[in-house]
Amino acid sequence: MTDATPDILARSTAGDERADRRLEKLRAGAKVRYARERRFRLYGLLAIGLAIGFLLLLLARVVGQGYTAFYAHEITLPVYMDPARIDRAYPQGANYQLMAAEQELKRLGETDDEQGSKALALRGLFSSELKFRAARMVRDNPDLIGQTVAVPAPASDDADLYYKGEISKATPADQRRLSDQQIQWLDEMKAHGAVRAHFNTALFTNGDSTEPELAGVLGGVVGSALMLLVTALIAIPVGIGAAVYLEEFSPKNRITDLIEVNINNLAAVPSIVYGLLGVALFINWMHLPRSSPLVGGLVLALMALPTIIIATRSSLKAVPPSIREAALAMGASRTQTVFQHVLPLAMPGVMTGSIISMAHALGETAPLLLIGMVSFVPGVPAAIDAAGSALPSLVYIWENASERAFHERTAAAIMVLLAFMILMNAAAIVLRRRFERRW
Incomplete structure (x- = not known):
């Protein structure tokens, strides 16, 4: 072994050390790049998750508020077609809503006052569609005058909301549109089997209306x-x-x-x-x-x-x-x-x-x-x-x-x-x- 051998070995060792340092730098740089890539992927997943979360929140809010509109409640009332109040030549002119309310009030065991305020309050639980349905029935078959006919009518918007649980008895009376008496009548009519829930076809077959229970798309x-x-x-x-x-x-x-x-x-x-x-x-x-x-x-x-x-x-x-x-x-x-x-x-x-x-x-x-x-x-x-x-x-x-x-x-x-x-x-x-x- 010559005198130059130690120098050669020293240079070789130094070269190996420099190569090791470069390799360590490359490895450290690769770790940094891989960490950045993982963070970028994580940010992407978080962005997608956030977008999906907001979308699900929006859909849940819309569905939670709107699913009740796809079913409605109907009240079937036995109405005596009083000949004294119905003109056979013009059956559309009779006040079927008030007639039905007065008769239903008697069936519920209530006595109206002189002003007829109870009958008017009970009439407010039925949609105005009642008078049109009753008038069509009498117009198509005038022989119904003098008979008792079962007339199905949509519940009014407030009555429908009560049956859907949107209006509660626990709410103070001055903060809801239904009085305690009206809520009692609704409970009694439901207990008698006069109320049924059904798919709200009017939502898809009717046009717009000033009455919510009759409004459709x-x-x-x-x-x-x-x-x-x-x-x-x-x-x-x-x-x-x-x-x-x-x-x-x-x-x-x-x-x-x-x-x-x-x-x-x-x-x-x-x-x-x-x-x-x-x-x-x-x-x-x-x-x-x-x-x-x-x-x-x-x-x-x-x-x-x-x-x-x-x-x-x-x-x-x-x-x-x-x-x-x-x-x-x-x-x-x-x-x-x-x-x-x-x-x-x-x-x-x-x-x-x-x-x-x-x-x-x-x-x-x-x-x-x-x-x-x-x-x-x-x-x-x-x-x-x-x-x-x-x-x-x-x-x-x-x-x-x-x-x-x-x-x-x-x-x-x-x-x-x-x-x-x-x-x-x-x-x-x-x-x-x-x-x-x-x-």
């Missing part, structure tokens, strides 16, 4: 459907056509750049601005009927156009350029290439964007309030130019109503609206997966 559903029909017929063809021209045919210059920037800006404009535009353009200038699905659909079409154009252009850009080049190389014209090859391949994204924009339009409220759809419309719109309502408008109107029973119907209307939106978004997902092409 049919008018809002039909109005929303007519508005979406107008919106789809205008926004989808125009939006797709504009997107195809801008993406495939328009020259790239300052004018098209300005148009593209404005389209992107319009997608971020607050919806209430479109409502103001609808009032100025369609109502004040074009004199279209206020509070009609036609005006609502036109306003929502303007609002949906930017979204459809942006989604369609993104879908067209996703088609590989080789498709265009191959079609042009085979002798196809530019128009044939776009409409026979590019657009069919982009159609899944186009349909998805269109359906999502329609679902977004379905839930809009601010534009509808400005064009008059906040007004009370009792019936179901028969045409697109007739006065109507929409589901978001019903939610707004019912939530601001003073009657407590409207609040549960507000939550029920929200559930119906969410169901429609979930169906539309599910349809978009199914269509996209059904027609999607992977390149």
